[in-house]
Amino acid sequence: MMGESVITKIEVQKNNKHRYNIYVDEAYAFSVHEDIMIKHRLQKGKPISADERRGVLSDEERNDAYLKAVRFLGTRPRTNKEVRQKLHAAGYEEAVIDETVRRLETERYVDDRDFAKQWVEQRLRSQHKGKAYLRQELLHKGVGREHVQEALQGIDWEDEVSSAFEIGAKKWRQTSGEPFEKKRKTAAFLLRRGFSNDVVQQVLHKINDINN
Structure with a gap:
């Protein structure tokens, strides 16, 4: 078991002003985010035991996972599953992932x-x-x-019909052939887009009214 040592030097990293390199007994030991350094009150001359060091590194891993997840969420909203997949791919343990996602949900970053x-x-x-x-x-x-x-x-019926009509009318114009063939192809196109038969029939009815 490693005995108690002393922090002999702390320096800010050149490429990241929010991270610090910690030296113990004159040798580089680990690096931490400034939040973790403050939380554990790491400073030059402070004794640090093996257990304390493990506690620091454990908190550092959790903080790192949290920050990585927040950056991932910064580009666009993500689901619980997507965040978990991202952290899993980054190599974090399940316990760290669970804790991170719970925190993100509490803070409404993930909903x-x-x-x-x-x-x-x-x-x-x-x-x-x-x-x-x-x-x-x-x-x-x-x-x-x-x-x-x-x-x-929560989808409004009129909004759904309007959305389907916009692309349905375009498909109709781009389709050649007799009206019955244009109708068949437009209907198939809208069904593939996930619109219900009721919506499709409403769209075809509106298209028919416009073209007659």
Whole structure:
């Protein structure tokens, strides 16, 4: 068992002003984020035992996982599952991942319920995806079925028809052939986009009114 040693030097890292190199007994020992240094009151001349060092490194790993997750979330919202996959790929242990995700959920950085609602609104509007397609996307991302169902129920019927009509009318214009053939191809296209048969029939009815 390593006995008690003394911190003999602390220096800020050249490429990251928020991280510090810690020297123990004149030799480099480890590096920590400034938050961990402050938490453990690491300073030159302070004795540090083997147990204390393990505690510091344990907190450092958890803090590092948290910061990595926050950076990952900085580009766009992510689901619980996506954050877990990212941290797992980075090599963190399950206990650290569990703790990190719980903290992120408490701080509302990760919220699958809110994610599902935002995803549905954005994809319906900009990607013109129907409920069936959106359901599969959210389930694939690990969102719970109850959150998926709630988000899909929040879709306004008129908004869904409008989204389907926008791409359905475009598909109709781009399709050659007799009206019945254009109708068949447009319907198949919309169904593949995840729109229900009721929505598709409503869109075809509107297209028919415009073209007659």
